[in-house]
Amino acid sequence: MPWSDAFIASQQTADRQPVAGRELSYTEALNEALTLALALDPNVFVLGQGIDDPSSMFGVTKGLAEQFGAPRVFDTPLSEEGLTGICTGAAMHGLRPVYCHNRPDFLLLAFNQIVNHAAKTHYMDNGQTHVPLVIWSAIGRGWGSGAQHSQAIQGLLMSVPGLKIVMPSTPYDAKGLMLAAIADNNPVLIFEHRWLMKQYGAVPEGIYEVPIGKGVYRERGSDLSIIGTSHALALAQQALGSLKTQGISADVVDLRTLKPLDHQIILESVKKTGRALIVDTGWAIGGVCAEVACVIAENCPQSLKAPIKRVGLPDLPTPAGDTLEQYYYPSQQTMSAAILELLEA
Amino acid sequence: MVIKFPYQGSDFTACGDLVKQHTPEFLRQLFYQMLRIRRIEEAVENKYHQDQMKTPIHLVIGQEAASVGACSALKKSDVLYCGHRTHGAYLAKGGDLKGMLSEFFCRLNGCAGSRGGSMHLMDKSVGMAGSSAIVAGAVPIATGAALSIQMKGEEHVSCVFLGDAATEEGAVWESLNFAALKKLPIVYFCENNFFSVCTPLEERQPDGVEIYKKAAAFGLHSVQVDGSNVLAVRQAVAAAVARARSGEGPSFVEAQVYRWRGHGGAGDDSDSGYRDPAEVAHWQKHCPVDGYADLLLGEKRLSVQQREVMEQQINDEINAAFQHAESSPNPTEEDLYTHAYCN
Structure with missing residues (x-):
């Protein structure tokens, strides 16, 4: 949908305000967060359907596979429940997966692993295991996305104990919350919105975290x-x-x-x-x-x-x-x- | 008399060579482990009606050879996951009996602090990493453990026990596909006991399509084995573990077994009509514990006296463990709120 990207760009750049400091686009900020995390910690890996294809998750994962290699940045089979469980298991055994989805609608296939397993393991085993898992997805809207490609499902998950849910709205927060989510020892769901992803804003270099749980x-x-x-x-x-x-x-x-x-x-x-x-x-x-x-x-x-x-x-x-x-x-x-x-x- | 699922093994008639591959001590140890699980399960069953173990048990009586044979091929550092029928896997992997019984009695010092109950036994100190009470739920998680092992370049192997009904869940095939794709160091150990609660295999899967062949079609090394023969199980799983450890990828082992008790709770529920009690009696003639004892006695690897000593030792351990559990503290209200999140 190249014209959909153009539409989002026109919406976001129309009222682009000058900012102090280095300016990055929203997707560049996320890309930088993932790059820093992959460089910092060998246990971090990034996966998702089409993660290294030309569109690379709206540009969020662009270049990561080339820079860090296939074992740490890889495309996946279409197995949302299985892969979510695999990420959960990998997280339980010391890795820090970042599992990316183009749209949250596909997380509905993985509710068993998110709700029954990732969210509950730490409490259920009396704190013996932790699940440092990040699930990232971007809410779609418009151009015929319709009932199954536009859903914002954060409300469905809000009552599940053990999960953390973040929804950034600026490039600064997108980077800082991604880094905080990867550093967190609990399963964290990040819901982006596609209509925010073409905005620009001040983003400091290097690693910083926006605290999870703070408005x-x-x-x-x-x-x-x-x-x-x-x-x-x-x-x-x-x-x-x-x-x-x-x-x-x-x-x-x-x-x-x-x-x-x-x-x-x-x-x-x-x-x-x-x-x-x-x-x-x-x-x-x-x-x-x-x-x-x-x-x-x-x-x-x-x-x-x-x-x-x-x-x-x-x-x-x-x-x-x-x-x-x-x-x-x-x-x-x-x-x-x-x-x-x-x-x- | 209707025996839908007859025993298809050959008991221990052709096990002479297998016996010779192992030391007498090792052979006796396999017997001891199976006998211990049998006696523990019987003790739990006998006390279950007292309603002090307020947890839904799934007894593994009749399936001991599968638990012990598979775990005997794993090292302590290898990780094991299983489904709701946890007792055999937990004990065979070396899980602490006191921690298990305290968990059954809902005590604070249970192996999961009374958060898990009998369906969530775990003991990380021996590689019993966890379980899921959602059928097939632990299969992708164990696959993820294998991914972690591979990415970190470790020597360990991941193993997961699943039942026949788990192979009706999509997540199993998603996991097998991924494991074969990435050549992950994992062994999928399927205990096919022919029933999902009360529903027989024939009502759930097409006749003549064998489970292990489906796994083979997904690109896994896959075999079927007599799950009542501890030596045969051990041999099949050891080969699978060796493949995993040497980078040859995942394997699938289907062990045909039979549970002598109902799906859950104490006692056999065959008289409720879902299976013929004669089928249970038929399988009891091929008892994995007694049959193996007879083999070892015949091959002079076990004496009657040694067996008596084992019985006594197990009995003492069980009594002490029950005493420990029943005298352990209950959790307090404050304990409810710990570990809501991990720091």
């Missing part, structure tokens, strides 16, 4: 708290930008990690503003939006000046056609309307 303020304001991750938060932040002329200001809380969830930053912000808009790239019910809303409702209901509002996907599979898609995905206008409704409530 960050992207903006500080007083009227409401916008809480979420990834592309959904970026969209909400754009909406907020368009409302600034109306004198509206908000805390924009990028959770960065969904599990373990940073309760402190959520509650700190909502206690201050009294209004919460929670956004996610996944389905609104039963997932990230629902959990964050519950954390607020359980811990600081007395701070709320208005009912909590959430913007996620409707309780429907993704339609493939672009006309239906426009109605399916929240837009900047959806986000703006949600912000205004929350302030008027």
Whole structure:
């Protein structure tokens, strides 16, 4: 889909802001993280379907096989459950696999190994084994991706004990969270969003980690708290930008990690503003939006000046056609309307 | 009388040469291991109705030769995984009996700290690396262990025990394909006991398509062996281990065995109708423990007196282990919350 790449590029470069320091693209930042990890630790290896093909996971794994050799960077058979179990077993025996998927939809084939095995082994054997496994995938959207190539399944996994789930949204975080995930001794799932992957940003050289389990303020304001991750938060932040002329200001809380969830930053912000808009790239019910809303409702209901509002996907599979898609995905206008409704409530 | 799955071996009639390959001490050790597993399982079964071992047991009585024969070909440093029927694999690999029984009694000092129960016995000090209660779940994990061994250039071998029903799961074939592709140092040891809970093989797999031949079609060295003959099992697995250790890649060994008890719990449940009790009686005539004892007695590798000493030694060990388990501390509420994540 070369034209889809062009579309994403046009979306992301239109509002490219100058930044201080060295600038890298999102995929370059991820590529650098993997390069550094492979160079640092002989136990790290990277695998996935098409990892060394011309598109090389959107460029994330470009050149790694040439630089580090086939035993450490290799393409795989189409065996998602088997390979996830193999990665789990390899991790249990001292290696640090990074298993990459073009889309999270394919992780659904591997739920047995992710949920029953990788997530539970450390607890189930009373801490005798650890599973330093990274599973990386990029959420797709648009151009007919449809119900089976666009799913954002973080909400499905959020209630599974033993997993860590991160969703970066800047090149800086993408690199720092990838390095933190590889260094972590637990299974970590990284969900990227394809629509963020053409952005540029300041990325320091060398190894650094963004702490897993810590959110960050992207903006500080007083009227409401916008809480979420990834592309959904970026969209909400754009909406907020368009409302600034109306004198509206908000805390924009990028959770960065969904599990373990940073309760402190959520509650700190909502206690201050009294209004919460929670956004996610996944389905609104039963997932990230629902959990964050519950954390607020359980811990600081007395701070709320208005009912909590959430913007996620409707309780429907993704339609493939672009006309239906426009109605399916929240837009900047959806986000703006949600912000205004929350302030008027 | 319906015997759907008759014993197809030749007992120990042609084992003279095999006996000569091993020292008397080694031959006796194989017997001791099988007898020990049999007696431990019987003791667990006898006390199970007391409801103090609150764990779903899957007795390995009748399948001891498979456990012991396979593990006798592995070194302590080789890693072993298995499915839900863990007791035989764990004990044959050298797993600690006290840790096992404490786990059965849900005590803090159980081999998995009361987190795993009987389906998750492990003892990393002897290479008993773990198990999965999801059928075939440990097969890819053991394959990953083999990948780790290969990537680190270690000398070890990975082995996994799976049942006949596991070969109906896709993950097994995904694993075999990958192991053959990468020439991984692993032995897939399939204990075909013909039943998945109460469902016979004939209702699950097409007649005449043998499991070990399917594995061969995936590019593995694959053999079928009489799983009631400890020497035959040992020979087949030793050859597979040698291949793995010398870089020749993965092997598959199908051992035909028969479980004398029900799928889970104490006692035989044949009278519930899923198999003819006569089939159990038929296999009991080919007992892997007694048949082997008769061979060793006949070949003058074991004396009646030695056997009596073994019985006494095992009995004492079992009594001490039960006493240990039953007097061990229970976990506290605080113990629930440890190891949620690894630091």
